[in-house]
Amino acid sequence: MMTDVRVPTLGESVTEATVATWFKKPGDAVAVDEMLCELETDKVTVEVPSPVAGTMGEIVAAEGDTVGVDALLATISEGGEAAVEPPKDAPKSIDAGAEETKPREASANVDVMVPTLGESVTEATVSTWFKKVGDEVAQDEMLCELETDKVSVEVPSPAAGVLTEILAEEGSTVEASAKLAVISSGDGAKAAAPASEDAPKPAAQAQSGGKDVEDAPSAKKAMAEAGISRDQVTGSGRDGRIMKEDVAKAVAAAGAAPAPQASAAPRAPVSADDEAREERVKMTRLRQTIARRLKDSQNTAAMLTTYNEVDMTEVMALRNEYKDLFLKKHGVKLGFMSFFTKACVHALKEVPEVNAEIDGTDVVYKNFVHMGIAAGTPTGLVVPVIRDADAMSFADIEKAIAEKGARARDGKLSMAEMQGGTFTISNGGVYGSLMSSPILNPPQSGILGMHKIQDRPMAINGQVVIRPMMYLALSYDHRIVDGKGAVTFLVRVKEALEDPRRLLMDL
Missing domain, CATH: 3.30.559.10 (Chloramphenicol acetyltransferase-like domain)
Structure with a gap:
């Protein structure tokens, strides 16, 4: 069964948009609500999710095309055939045991790509990974955070499965549309986890001190810049997750101020004792851009x-x-x-x-x-x-x-x-x-x-x-x-x- 993907309502008085980026190509497997493409209007950027799970069919409106409201963008093949279609690079089984290997064929490796970074932005720095190889991840669960010259970009998981490979480590610079990691999804995903694990880890495994969730990346940065520890902040997010506003409240309550930025002038000589008490933190890309532009x-x-x-x-x-x-x-x-x-x-x-x-x-x-x-x-x-x-x-x-x-x-x-x-x-x-x-x-x-x-x-x-x-x-x-x-x-x-x-x- 074929399902049409159409241009959504763009907002009051907005009648057309430009197709900016396609994140899927014909033949790709897509999940319900997975982002297919991005449209740009005079006012906003609109993400178009998949209405169904299935396989990407024909792309009718190519990148750069101008489309009106409710125009046809693409088609998706949903249902039985799309659900069991093996990946293109998977070996085809020809022996009598083919029936037994079907569950493994239904699994697939899903690439985690650098998302659209914005106009004129061609690269980003991998700031933090919140998952490690072997961890189970849920669809849309946050995997890592990237820093660009202007904004921090959170990268969600495109599918549920196991994180099997990290290609861009923390601190590395990646180009737009580069591959960050690989996720094994589907029935065979559990087999991709390390054999030493007796049971799959939950998405947010318990950490030291009883903290069992990952804090918002923006909150982690704010805590680092304000010089306060996690124990000084009370999280208001789900399951006690610390959000950015929680850090702001803690800073206001403690009268804390962000750590002073490093000077461009040569450093004055410091004693070994003073140097041992210093903390050196790399400037974020945003702070570097602010400094350069000013x-x-x-x-x-x-x-x-x-x-x-x-x-x-x-x-x-x-x-x-x-x-x-x-x-x-x-x-x-x-x-x-x-x-x-x-x-x-x-x-x-x-x-x-x-x-x-x-x-x-x-x-x-x-x-x-x-x-x-x-x-x-x-x-x-x-x-x-x-x-x-x-x-x-x-x-x-x-x-x-x-x-x-x-x-x-x-x-x-x-x-x-x-x-x-x-x-x-x-x-x-x-x-x-x-x-x-x-x-x-x-x-x-x-x-x-x-x-x-x-x-x-x-x-x-x-x-x-x-x-x-x-x-x-x-x-x-x-x-x-x-x-x-x-x-x-x-x-x-x-x-x-x-x-x-x-x-x-x-x-």
């Missing part, structure tokens, strides 16, 4: 910062008056970021060079605003991009910020979600920063730094009044943005926040 930004752009301050009285009053009604109607809290995003969009219309970039000897002006919102995570700074922020309402902006922020903290952002920004907002105020000079996110020409709101005495109409004030900083590329434009931009942001009615009237 230094490149300083070396390339003629970066300058201008400052101003804003009286937050009106924004705070407006927020307090409508926050309950806003939450009730839109299902999301009304924060300050939507006000700042709207104010920046308003100012960028008047000073378009802050929203432009240099390409060789050309200046590229953007007639749209893809707003980058810098977010700190346990593994480093990432900048998810809210596309077409200039066309969004306050509620749409708050929803997008909440969704992107949660995905950033969980390490689930795709490369596409962090590319294409035209301007960035960085909020150091959430950490208590009173004033700082943000570094440009190339190739962008401007970044706004928000800071802590602090009550200060201000002279208002000849009287000293206590007002909630915030320092604002605009770092800009002086090659394209003149001082007049930078100051004008910051003043327009200040005016819009001190009198939010200007946003409604486009003043």
